[in-house]
Amino acid sequence: MAEKAKGGRERILEAKGMTKRFEGLVAVDSLDFYIPDGAIASIIGPNGAGKTTFFNCITGFYEIDEGEILFNGARINGRSPDQIARAGISRTYQNIRLFNNMSAIENIMVGQEPHLKSTWIGAILGLPSTRQEDELTEDRANELLHFVGLEGKGDMLAKNLPYGDQRRLEIGRALASQPKLVLLDEPTAGMNPRETIETTDFIRRLRDEIGITVVLIEHDMRVVMDISEHITVLDYGRKIAEGLPAAIQTNPQVIEAYLGRGAAAATMDH
Amino acid sequence: MDRMRAPAASTVLILGLLSGGFILFMGAVGMIAAFHEREVVDRFISLGQLLILAAPFITAYFVARQLGERGEGLARTLLAGVIVGLLTALPSAILLLFNSDEFRFLLFLALRLSPFIAATAIAWGRHRAGDDARAVIGLWLLIALLVGIVTFSFALIFEIKGDLRSVLVNINRDWVEVVTFDNRKDLPRGIAAFGAVSIVAGVAGALLQRMPLAPRRALIYGLSLTALIGAFGETARLILQENLERDTIREIFRRDTLRQNAALALFVISTVSGFLWTIYGQRARDSFSGIGHSQRRSLIIVGVIIFVIFMLMLPWLIGRTLSDVAVTIGIFVLMGLGLNIAIGLAGLLDLGYLTNYAVGAYILAVLTSIGPLGLFKGTFTFWMVIPIALLAAMFAGFLFAVPVLRMRGDYLAIATLGFGEIIGKLAISDWLKPLIGGAQGVQAIPKPLFFGTEMKNPEQLYYIVLAASLVMLFVSIRLNNSRTGRQWMAIREDEDVATAMGIDTARAKLLAFTLSAATGGVAGAIFAAKVGTVFPNSFTVFISINVLSLIIVGGIASNPGIVVGAIVLIGMPELLREFSEFRFLLYGALLILMMIKRPQGLIPSKIVTHEHQSGVKPKLAAAD
Numbered sequence: 001m002a003e004k005a006k007g008g009r010e011r012i013l014e015a016k017g018m019t020k021r022f023e024g025l026v027a028v029d030s031l032d033f034y035i036p037d038g039a040i041a042s043i044i045g046p047n048g049a050g051k052t053t054f055f056n057c058i059t060g061f062y063e064i065d066e067g068e069i070l071f072n073g074a075r076i077n078g079r080s081p082d083q084i085a086r087a088g089i090s091r092t093y094q095n096i097r098l099f100n101n102m103s104a105i106e107n108i109m110v111g112q113e114p115h116l117k118s119t120w121i122g123a124i125l126g127l128p129s130t131r132q133e134d135e136l137t138e139d140r141a142n143e144l145l146h147f148v149g150l151e152g153k154g155d156m157l158a159k160n161l162p163y164g165d166q167r168r169l170e171i172g173r174a175l176a177s178q179p180k181l182v183l184l185d186e187p188t189a190g191m192n193p194r195e196t197i198e199t200t201d202f203i204r205r206l207r208d209e210i211g212i213t214v215v216l217i218e219h220d221m222r223v224v225m226d227i228s229e230h231i232t233v234l235d236y237g238r239k240i241a242e243g244l245p246a247a248i249q250t251n252p253q254v255i256e257a258y259l260g261r262g263a264a265a266a267t268m269d270h
Numbered sequence: 271m272d273r274m275r276a277p278a279a280s281t282v283l284i285l286g287l288l289s290g291g292f293i294l295f296m297g298a299v300g301m302i303a304a305f306h307e308r309e310v311v312d313r314f315i316s317l318g319q320l321l322i323l324a325a326p327f328i329t330a331y332f333v334a335r336q337l338g339e340r341g342e343g344l345a346r347t348l349l350a351g352v353i354v355g356l357l358t359a360l361p362s363a364i365l366l367l368f369n370s371d372e373f374r375f376l377l378f379l380a381l382r383l384s385p386f387i388a389a390t391a392i393a394w395g396r397h398r399a400g401d402d403a404r405a406v407i408g409l410w411l412l413i414a415l416l417v418g419i420v421t422f423s424f425a426l427i428f429e430i431k432g433d434l435r436s437v438l439v440n441i442n443r444d445w446v447e448v449v450t451f452d453n454r455k456d457l458p459r460g461i462a463a464f465g466a467v468s469i470v471a472g473v474a475g476a477l478l479q480r481m482p483l484a485p486r487r488a489l490i491y492g493l494s495l496t497a498l499i500g501a502f503g504e505t506a507r508l509i510l511q512e513n514l515e516r517d518t519i520r521e522i523f524r525r526d527t528l529r530q531n532a533a534l535a536l537f538v539i540s541t542v543s544g545f546l547w548t549i550y551g552q553r554a555r556d557s558f559s560g561i562g563h564s565q566r567r568s569l570i571i572v573g574v575i576i577f578v579i580f581m582l583m584l585p586w587l588i589g590r591t592l593s594d595v596a597v598t599i600g601i602f603v604l605m606g607l608g609l610n611i612a613i614g615l616a617g618l619l620d621l622g623y624l625t626n627y628a629v630g631a632y633i634l635a636v637l638t639s640i641g642p643l644g645l646f647k648g649t650f651t652f653w654m655v656i657p658i659a660l661l662a663a664m665f666a667g668f669l670f671a672v673p674v675l676r677m678r679g680d681y682l683a684i685a686t687l688g689f690g691e692i693i694g695k696l697a698i699s700d701w702l703k704p705l706i707g708g709a710q711g712v713q714a715i716p717k718p719l720f721f722g723t724e725m726k727n728p729e730q731l732y733y734i735v736l737a738a739s740l741v742m743l744f745v746s747i748r749l750n751n752s753r754t755g756r757q758w759m760a761i762r763e764d765e766d767v768a769t770a771m772g773i774d775t776a777r778a779k780l781l782a783f784t785l786s787a788a789t790g791g792v793a794g795a796i797f798a799a800k801v802g803t804v805f806p807n808s809f810t811v812f813i814s815i816n817v818l819s820l821i822i823v824g825g826i827a828s829n830p831g832i833v834v835g836a837i838v839l840i841g842m843p844e845l846l847r848e849f850s851e852f853r854f855l856l857y858g859a860l861l862i863l864m865m866i867k868r869p870q871g872l873i874p875s876k877i878v879t880h881e882h883q884s885g886v887k888p889k890l891a892a893a894d
Contacts, residue, residue, distance in 0.1 A: 059770055061766070061770070080769070081766075081769040081770050082769050082770075082771075082772045082773055082774050082775070085769075085770055085771060085772035086772045090770070090771075091770060093767070097764055097766075097767045098763075099759065099760050099763035099764060099767070099768075100763055101759070101762075101763055102756070102759050102760070102763060106756055106759070109753075109756055110756050110757070110759075110760045110768070110771055110773070111771055113753075113757070113771050113772040113773050114771075114772040116753050118752070118753050119754070120749060120752065120754040120781060120785075123748050123749055123751075123752030123753065123754055123755075124745050124748050124749065126748065130752070130753075133753075134751075134752065134753070137753070173771070177771065177772060
């Protein structure tokens with residue numbers, strides 16, 4: 001696996017000199033990075049390193065101040081979030097953001113939005129094409145519910161699902177648009193060890209079975225080192241390291257960012 | 271035991287005084303005297319008296335329930351009923367005393383003594399708490415001075431004016447007449463009667479709560495139905511006179527009031543049927559949920575057919591006067607359904623809904639009027655202009671939506687409120703006067719023609735409203751279960767995430783505003799045709815508020831809720847003319863009560879149940 005990732009694969013996502021400022025505070029500072037196609041990549045860094053800002057820039061929620069973002073070789077910065085979603089990038093959120101007062105299946109049906117074509121006129125008139133599309137949407141939603149392990153819970157309101165199910169439903173919703181790239185913001189946050197292992201396996205299945213490139217922000221180092229094939233380390237909005245898990249683990253700059261200068265020196269002595 | 275007693279006693283005290291304050295307040299705003307005009311049962315009880323009885327009755331009922339939960343015995347519960355009754359009468363009785371000539375001196379005495387009593391009480395408390403003597407004396411002087419200024423000025427007013435009427439205009443002769451149960455001349459007797467009636471009502475309420483379930487429910491059902499039909503006696507008579515002989519009516523009603531025998535019979539019948547329903551109703555419901563899916567479906571279809579036939583027969587059943595009310599209710603149902611698209615589905619708090627209503631009404635008025643302001647003098651008919659009004663309202667909705675697309679929540683509400691005000695001012699402005707007549711409005715709007723017959727009666731207009739409402743109901747059900755509906759709901763739930771899902775939120779919101787405006791336009795056009803004249807006065811912000819309130823009271827995003835909300839908020843004030851003066855007071859009270867006790871509305875919307883859900887499909891198993 002790791003070798004394949006190392007090899008000259010296409011870059012599905014690439015940023016050049018990406019900078020985002022908030023009234024003087026530089027949240028992301030002239031960042032150059034890439035994500036290899038078909039990889040499971042992680043973005044790590046201490047709190048406030050700019051990881052979520054990075055996601056928000058890619059998905060178009062923040063307009064970047066400098067630089068450019070390429071998705072499959074095409075520029076996507078400057079496009080609106082819904083256009084970027086239609087281009088094939090979808091995401092989940094650090095604090096789960098489901099459509100709470102909609103049922104689980106409706107959440108996933110909304111996720112399929114980029115592929116839907118029916119119009120409101122068709123819905124009022126009950127056109128055959130609209131009905132067909134609605135049925136297809138529902139079937140696909142049921143399949144996805146099954147895939148994320150929520151079969152039979154489709155009619156529950158999203159807000160009434162248990163925490164773990166909500167996380168999985170959110171991932172299911174992100175997959176519904178059949179994206180090429182999915183960004184997961186702390187998918188194992190708040191989970192117990194068993195749930196964490198299940199989620200890790202699930203993320204692997206995403207890539208292996210459906211072939212989606214996965215980028216995750218994660219704090220749990222065991223998860224990161226376990227599944228990542230490519231790691232980017234951010235600190236104060238700058239990239240301080242990039243590469244394979246093994247290399248990152250021993251990188252002095254990374255250790256310093258996480259543990260402080262003294263600790264880094266101590267580790268180096270060993 | 272003591273610990274048990276303390277909270278129980280305070281519950282009784284607090285709720286009893288609340289009920290007393292309620293009665294006092296009702297009297298002070300004039301509701302009791304106004305409602306006394308309407309008799310519920312002929313020569314037996316008026317609506318005002320019913321209000322006075324209902325307060326201790328209902329309060330004692332709830333007090334008894336709380337005491338029952340604490341495990342208090344029957345004797346204590348009845349005692350609580352007596353106390354609640356006494357406390358309910360107390361505040362009004364004190365006011366009665368103060369307002370009478372014989373006891374006027376009591377008022378002055380109380381007003382002059384109260385600053386010293388209050389100051390002494392507080393100073394004594396501080397003294398007991400161990401404050402410095404000088405500080406206590408200083409406090410006493412300060413309070414006596416402050417309270418004294420207020421009470422002495424009150425006393426001065428009464429001395430000059432002679433009674434309380436100058437301050438509390440509704441504490442007058444009529445009020446005294448009602449609360450003393452026609453013993454205005456003999457005040458002690460009147461107060462005794464008031465207290466006795468109140469106590470009896472309190473004990474009755476407490477007793478009722480202690481009854482077993484079946485008779486209790488039956489009695490509640492019987493009492494409330496009799497009271498309701500009695501209160502709406504005029505409406506009931508109007509309905510019955512369409513279907514019964516004149517002599518039979520005369521036996522049941524004296525003018526608009528239920529006769530005593532009829533009321534008794536009604537009470538007995540409704541109580542007995544309530545009793546039977548309590549016993550056998552559960553079995554019926556069980557057997558309904560027990561039957562199969564397809565059978566239930568056909569039962570529902572039968573129900574829908576009966577409902578539609580009923581709706582079609584309605585004008586014949588209820589007669590002209592009530593058909594007129596039904597048309598007004600229908601216009602508001604239509605607007606409710608329209609505004610619900612913006613508020614209930616897309617979560618866009620639009621407070622400028624009257625814009626669309628006004629546009630529809632004025633378009634119809636100007637295009638069809640045969641008066642001086644009519645542009646085409648009858649060339650265009652109602653049916654030709656309805657689509658034009660719809661399109662014009664859509665266009666107006668679109669125009670107003672464009673600048674507010676980026677706004678959310680409260681900001682959107684304020685902006686749309688502003689647009690509504692602009693429309694109101696434009697309608698009355700000199701600038702548009704040559705076109706729409708300024709304050710005089712547009713007159714001589716002909717009634718719609720239907721195959722040559724003029725639909726001039728409310729019975730006929732009813733069908734136009736019914737048809738429009740059914741079309742709108744159909745449209746909103748279809749949209750609710752469609753991709754568009756899900757887009758709207760996603761925007762309502764979380765606009766950022768909806769965008770991230772690939773929804774073009776600007777387009778979806780524009781569509782919601784536009785479709786909701788279209789409905790408002792049709793409602794406005796029907797309104798114009800019904801009234802025959804269009805004035806700027808008809809288009810105030812209260813239209814928007816009425817529509818919003820009926821959606822909230824009925825249940826946001828619930829179609830049956832909108833109908834119920836329109837009947838309660840629009841129909842009831844039309845039927846109970848005594849209400850109309852207090853319409854907004856009651857609106858406010860109802861909305862507060864709803865927000866506290868039932869924020870989801872009278873008939874909350876259900877989650878759409880998907881038919882092919884549950885379980886794994888064969889196809890899915892293969893996919894894994």
